[in-house]
Amino acid sequence: MNLEFSKNLLQWLKELGVQEVVVCAGGRNAPLVVALAESSLWTHSHFDERAAGFFALGRIKATGKPVVVCTTSGTAVAEVLPAMMEAHYQNLPLIALTADRPRQHRGRGTPQGVEQVNLFGPYVEGAFDLSVGEVPKFTSLSLRRPVHINVCFDEPLLSKGDSRREPWPLPALKDERPKEIPSISLQNYRSPLILVSEIEKSVRTKIAESLATLNLPVFLESPSGISSDNLLNLCGERWLRESLRAGQFDLVVRLGSVPTTRLWRDLETMDVDVISFSSRPFEGLARETKGVYPLEPFFSFAGKGLYQPDLTLRENWLEERRNHIQKLERLIKKYPESEPGWFRHLQDSIPKSSQVYLGNSLPIRLWDLTWSQVCPWNIISHRGANGIDGQVSGFLAARDPDVHNLGIVGDLTALYDLQGFWAEKSLFAAKTQLVIINNGGGMIFSRMFHREEFLNRHSLNFSSIAQFWNWNYHQPQKPTDWHFGDSPMLVEVKPDSKQTEAFWQEWDQK
Template sequence: MLSPYPFCIRFFTEMKALGVKEVIISPGSRNTPLVLSAHSVGLTTKVLIDERTAGFYALGNAKKNGTPCILVCTSGTASANYLPAVIEANHAGVPMIICSADRPPEQRQWGAGQTIDQVNLYGPNVRWSYDLPVAAEVDEMFARSIAVRSWERSVHGKGPVHLNWPFREPLEPNTEINLPEATVKPFEASIDNLPSGRRLKELAQKHEKGLIIVGPNDLPNNVIQQICNFSKSASWPIISDPGSQMRGGSFKDSPNIITTGEIICSSERFLHRLEQAEIIINVGLTPTSKSYKNWLIKTPPVQQILVAPGTDWNDPANQVTEILEGNPFYVFSESATQIRPKSEWLSEWSNADALAVSTIRNSIKMEESEVSAIYSARMGIVDTTTIVLSNSMVIRDAELAFLNEGKAFRTITNRGANGIDGIISTSIGVAHASVGKTLTVVGDVAATHDLGGFLAAKRLETDLTVVIFDNGGGGIFSFLPISRTIETEVFEKFYETPPHAQIPEILNAAGISVEAPQTSFELTKAVTEGLDEGGLKVIWYQTNSKATEQTFQKLRENFNNELLG
């Protein structure tokens, strides 16, 4: 009887040589050859019972370290549970490799148990989808080709790859498993682009009124520093998203970085006296700030350029005129020659930012506001903490509260598809890929969405501190016109949707302790102690949606009043 094991072992041997470190396994029977082969070659294996949690774990892990995990599941609906994480990986440009076990071709569509059509299951959300031949019936060296192509498409193509593996019984090994030597080595495709770098210099020399927009991204620190160097050389301001990796104490001495774009771009007084932007350079995903996007629609720049766009173009206003591929900023790796020593344009933005920062600091005293709460949570971190931000209201709270002060940190955000599902599971992957500490901030609805993530975090003994804001449901909907045009009961039923899940009690029943600080000072203290002690810590903090909405409104009003003064 031919065995699938030589082929499977060859695949995992070569994947390990290329750079894969972790295989995330969800239990089953049909995936036995994949499971035992991954284990035999010495890859780190983790077992996550729920495939949905596993998918988001792989997403967070790769967002943190840039290396894909391999997801392994059995046949049937198991692989369908990866879909939300696959969608986010596609739109955010995150590497991921899915290995779904399947029945052989002659058993598909004939009523065999636990069998669905898994071929091209993820549609356009993957960089490559391949239905393999039956592993026992093909030369094992073909597995090397599968491994190399999967790595290239996932890592250099920046997205998910789906490999569908049909197996015939018997699924268990019938002989001793032999481990071959790897025949491949890691390879990299340089993204540094000299022509694009020259083009950046040319544009900076020609135009004074330039803006750099840095949206959510997972760029390494050296590239972030190169962008800052270019900004300093050109005297162009950077509007930085909370997920830009440009907020926090590391950048307190970088005056070109604007952290208050949401407030500034909402001010008609400021925008009225601002001249039209000549050129805007976009880096990363679409920024969170709605005010900035509205300004862009009303007052488009003369030129707008995208840097290394992925599946989605960061161009919701359809204004892009040019693309720069790769990393054009690498030519600014060292302190570059000053192209423009002084700029009135930069001064306009920097002065407005300083005024908005002062306005925000004065408003943070409002205890029940989520702006105050997320500020207090962040001030409790230790240096080099990774902060995972949920979507919906949390990322918008951070938009205002994450200023360039305090400890250094990096952020992880699922801003590809912007969903609130899988945030805790994403955080587990981040935590297990991190050398430093990990803090996650979520709302009560997002926490309810991913209760399984808490159980997985406990099972894996994850070093993770989670802050849950209880604002009585979908607080973000209180900002929409619908909140003022329908009856309160109808609005609460269909939009606010308070979970009524008693999450602290549920977590306590699962053996996970929950702390409930009552003030912003206590919240900061709880975060610091949670990170210091290590292990899984959950902090439940009550906020008020109405107070948060009023804070956002008051900030804009106060900024406009200060402009008049």
């Protein structure tokens, strides 16, 4: 009976659009493991549930389809929570299919009999608890958020029964996106600023064309995938923060996901209106805003024709942009082996049309600081919950087999997901480089808190990790020494700490 029920459930998931399952085999989910082996679903095997969850997220990013992560019972289920949280904040359809002991074990403390129902709390749009023989009663799903399906299996686990399949009803697909449009428009404001973060590839060209016609100042984050050609693009996060505090902008328009720039967090305490247009429903600020809307209403909100900003302000913006670029270029030339220097030289070397995965806070911030505002690459990241979990797994799963794939993570981030390399073997061959910025600890905190306790200093190197996973290894000795081959390669970069410190000291001087 267990096996037939599992086959029915997998068929139902296929009809919902599932094509891939990441499975962590155990005892209690044996019926699902066997059913998967006999199905046409593409199955990826993993031994670690946390990494498996993030690998599944990467596959969703790569395919646009819902992906299942299948676990056994007990603490294995809890390991999927970080990925479910990330999926929630990215609006990704990650389906946790978890095996459980029969319901009579609940609350009894029996082995692997933990309380799995509703374990994921607010991070799922639906949590369903099934026993073998029950038909799922899912009235509607958006398939834009995570789902939890918990299945109770009794022993004998691989019991067989009636092989006939009764079709299960499919849930109606619901659209959770708001239908209303903003009651205000750009023309209600004197001096708007456009802040662009990660947006879907399908709308980037249209967004870029609209921004070019507006004649408004724009701050581009690299995951936007938009180049600054024909845009009044502003550089210099610190100057923008000062300009906002001085009242030079009376509206911030956010396009895309919640930004990573510190500028966005500063808006919590600034007296300036904020409105968001995004495929994700989150305002991203704790204070009151003018709302969050899908991307499509932005075009009517923006209106037609050129916006005419104050000419004096415009000249100030352009002058600050020139000063920012000149100072950056001077310091990179002076300190080529600093962290920013390494990033600029890496950007100059990456093949065009590559896919670049930015894995955590430091790479994203350094990339945004140093990139030339021309974006011939597809930039992706997992930045819904802003954690360092599962970054290696997410990078490897999201690779594009038709282009060069480059992932950039910090040293502690890599250490946090060393098991992520396991899943590389379950995918197609792809041109792959994982760059690990090994600065000997969590150095992003050195400028924030100036206390040793936050840094987790170490003297480790990653050459043995590459050997362990049978990857090629390269440690460039100077910032221009980059190699981009066809076989998977781990590239370990060790910036000069003294040059990095000197760079930031001069950069912070006005």
